[in-house]
Amino acid sequence: xxxxxxxTLSDHGSSVAQYYSDATPGIYIGGWxxxxxxxxxxxxxxxxxxxxxxxxxxxxxxxxxxxxxxxxSPAEIQASHRVVDAGCGIGGTAIRLAxxxxxxxxxINISRPQLEIAGRxxxxxxxxxxxxxxxxxxxxxLPFADDSVDVVVNIESACxxxxxxxxxxxxxxxxxxxxxxVAMDWLVCDGLQPGQHKRYIEPxxxxxxxxxxxxxxxxxxxxxxxxxxxxxxxxxxxxxxDNLRFLEYGYQLLLTLWFGxxxxxxxxxxxxxxxxxxxxxxxxCFELGRYVAEKPASA
Numbered sequence: 001x002x003x004x005x006x007x008t009l010s011d012h013g014s015s016v017a018q019y020y021s022d023a024t025p026g027i028y029i030g031g032w033x034x035x036x037x038x039x040x041x042x043x044x045x046x047x048x049x050x051x052x053x054x055x056x057x058x059x060x061x062x063x064x065x066x067x068x069x070x071x072x073s074p075a076e077i078q079a080s081h082r083v084v085d086a087g088c089g090i091g092g093t094a095i096r097l098a099x100x101x102x103x104x105x106x107x108i109n110i111s112r113p114q115l116e117i118a119g120r121x122x123x124x125x126x127x128x129x130x131x132x133x134x135x136x137x138x139x140x141x142l143p144f145a146d147d148s149v150d151v152v153v154n155i156e157s158a159c160x161x162x163x164x165x166x167x168x169x170x171x172x173x174x175x176x177x178x179x180x181x182v183a184m185d186w187l188v189c190d191g192l193q194p195g196q197h198k199r200y201i202e203p204x205x206x207x208x209x210x211x212x213x214x215x216x217x218x219x220x221x222x223x224x225x226x227x228x229x230x231x232x233x234x235x236x237x238x239x240x241x242d243n244l245r246f247l248e249y250g251y252q253l254l255l256t257l258w259f260g261x262x263x264x265x266x267x268x269x270x271x272x273x274x275x276x277x278x279x280x281x282x283x284x285c286f287e288l289g290r291y292v293a294e295k296p297a298s299a
Contacts, residue, residue, distance in 0.1 A: 012162040012211055013137050019209040020111035035092035036064040038156035042242040068093050074292045075182045077101040081150035086138045087157025091118030098130045106132040139163045144174040154183035159210055168226035175295040187289040190215045200285040204276040216289055223293045231292040240288045247278040
């Protein structure tokens with residue numbers, strides 16, 4: 001790996017880094033899962049009951065790891081592979097991949113507090129001989145040499161990027177010929193009318209520190225423009241629907257607490273996040289999507 005590329009962050013990048021610093025201890029680790037800060041794929045019977053702690057739920061723990069497994073499966077990761085987890089969060093994905101595949105993996109992140117948490121988790125896992133962590137703004141630069149990486153994994157991170165086109169061009173640069181990117185992201189549904197976008201998507205941007213979102217069709221175009229071959233851009237056929245249930249339940253709980261007198265800035269922010277995302281999702285303007293793309297073998 002080349003020397004970590006220290007950049008002067010854009011205003012948006014700084015806002016994203018601050019968002020993750022503020023949100024990680026509460027909404028993610030305390031309110032969702034202590035190892036993974038992305039949505040899950042649930043099997044029947046895995047959903048926690050109303051009132052059950054999500055952070056302590058074995059069903060959610062299985063669902064978020066199942067999401068990782070489904071996303072990375074097309075990459076066919078081998079022990080000999082060099083893998084990059086772009087937007088590595090608190091290290092859960094990197095640890096799972098190293099345990100499951102025996103590969104060397106580097107996690108990169110714009111949030112230094114998340115990297116500190118990830119570092120502790122990696123050391124506790126005993127996998128620090130296989131997992132490296134580094135600071136970088138994935139929107140601008142991936143700190144790796146040309147043609148040096150077998151697989152890039154990107155899970156629920158690029159939605160926050162200031163320049164996804166630049167990220168994908170960087171992915172193409174660092175991948176070896178025939179190397180793959182496997183990813184999951186937040187998407188706008190194709191075919192929205194302007195009124196739907198204004199009502200359901202624009203409020204979501206502000207609440208979640210997002211500049212814009214791709215749809216399946218625009219992600220396909222972005223990948224093609226970056227010079228990689230698109231293998232698939234797909235949804236989850238309803239297997240992700242229970243995540244919406246948690247959002248809606250969480251919003252109702254927060255609303256009850258609000259009327260009970262809990263009127264803090266943090267509470268107000270969390271209510272707006274849950275409200276905007278659940279409304280966009282429920283009204284079929286938002287979806288989770290995954291994609292697989294490959295750098296041409298002749299590149």
